[in-house]
Amino acid sequence: MREVAFIKQNKEKWLEFEQAIFGKAKKNPDELASLYIHLVNDLSFAQTYYPKSKAVTYLNHLASITYQKIYKTKREESNRFISFFKTEVPLIVYQYRRYVLYAFILFTVFTAIGVISAINDTTFARLIMGDYYVNMTLENIENGNPVAVYKSGSNWGMWFSITKNNLEVGLKSYFFGIFGGLGTAYILFRNCIMLGSFQYFFMEQGVFWESVRGIWIHGAMEIFAMVIEAAAGLILGASLLFPKTYSRKASLKMGFKNSFKIVLATMPFTIMAGILEGFVTRYSPDMPRFLNIFIILATLALISFYFLIYPFIVHKKTHLKNV
Known part of the structure; x- marks a missing residue:
């Protein structure tokens, strides 16, 4: 130009x-x-x-x-920290809202592929999760606690290892977006295939709801954050492939700056999910059912509101005040 x-x-x-x-x-x-x-x-x-x-x-x-x-x-x-989460990130998410939609579409399609694959191949779960994990889970189901794996290790140890792993996976998913978004899509594909086959495995064993009550206590925020991180990776890839009226270098610079802020905004949710997985999920079988459901719906509502609804509220408020 x-x-x-x-x-x-x-x-x-x-x-x-x-x-x-x-x-x-x-x-x-x-x-x-x-x-x-x-x-x-x-x-x-x-x-x-x-x-x-x-x-x-x-x-x-x-x-x-x-x-x-x-x-x-x-x-x-x-107050810069507050402003970052209160205004800056929501406005960026609104600006790139179509990439959030793309990420959720990919998540739905990839997870469905995992479910369909598990339905049509009884060995698929073992192929994805490994014999050791499947055999251990079968043993836990026989013992009446399908999610007993979350009781292994100490609270702090599990929180630290799980959170560290999830943060690393999220950053990897994001930075791999530099390959035109294909790297991000591949990592999302792998995780969704695992999620779909994993949940169908529990359904096949007749303990689907028991698994949901445990896994999704932390999974609601963990999986949602994974999708938002994928959206950020797609933004990074698109800034390189489609610079529009900007030079490719300038477009990539802006794309990185804005998308990385979105990734930073997912980290508190990922850490919260790790805390729940380390300190709460292990007690899910002994919880009253209403408490299980409340935690799942509350955490899902919190992260959904912040990334799907709040950006529209901030945009509308800012737009009206600037008119």
């Missing part, structure tokens, strides 16, 4: 930024933060594509003033 076209395309938006920064109508830090995201994206593009342009100086000035207004005091800086 020529510099003149770039300026013409974004001129009106920059004028809005000026009004927000220097105008009489004052905006709170959350509103300014949403504007700041767009402004920095334009600055990154200009620095990459027109490094000696006056547009870089102009945008850098606007970005600096905006930053100072958002973080001008230590108290506001201490």
